[in-house]
């Protein structure tokens with residue numbers, strides 16, 4: 001099943017699967033982002049991060065494989081009277097042309113074989129001194145029922161980030177236990193990896 005088919009099925013249900021509030025970790029890093037520079041959300045789904053930053057005055061672009069999620073994102077953006085550019089694309093096919101001052105991703109889970117490709121494109125797409133910030137489930141999340149894939153090939157270790165992004169300063173790459181309260185999709189105790197990377 002393609003990513004689009006899989007995620008379209010999930011996002012077809014009424015309501016916002018991961019809620020409408022931004023991811024709390026990404027929100028806590030807001031002070032690092034430069035409003036003068038373009039802002040990119042990867043695997044953005046129904047738009048909770050994109051709309052939060054658009055409301056703060058950032059020029060936001062959101063990419064996702066699910067056209068249904070992006071339609072809901074645009075409805076959410078209209079309701080909030082903000083503009084967010086969107087593109088429906090499988091990130092394995094993404095060819096970044098533009099540079100971004102900030103790139104964020106929450107719970108974007110790529111297969112192991114696709115990580116070299118995507119992570120090097122993220123690094124290339126960052127402007128000098130720009131930040132890539134994200135939160136993802138770790139392989140230990142298999143022990144919890146608060147959400148996320150049940151396939152270990154889609155879960156991350158800190159080494160996935162430490163061993164890549166050679167052109168970035170790794171300010172934070174940590175695996176922690178946290179409590180998620182993100183819509184009906186992510187609820188409860190969870191093992192996550194948080195990253196704050198800055199392009200040299």
Ligand SMILES: C[S@@+](CC[C@H](N)C(=O)[O-])C[C@H]1O[C@@H](n2cnc3c(N)ncnc32)[C@H](O)[C@@H]1O
Nearest residue numbers: 003007018043044045064065066090091106107
């Ligand atoms: C768990 S959801 C998280 C959505 C959003 N980031 C959030 O936290 O609310 C994962 C998202 O990644 C997207 N996604 C997964 N694999 C993708 C791929 N290869 N290309 C583009 N989007 C992808 C899905 O369509 C989905 O919207």
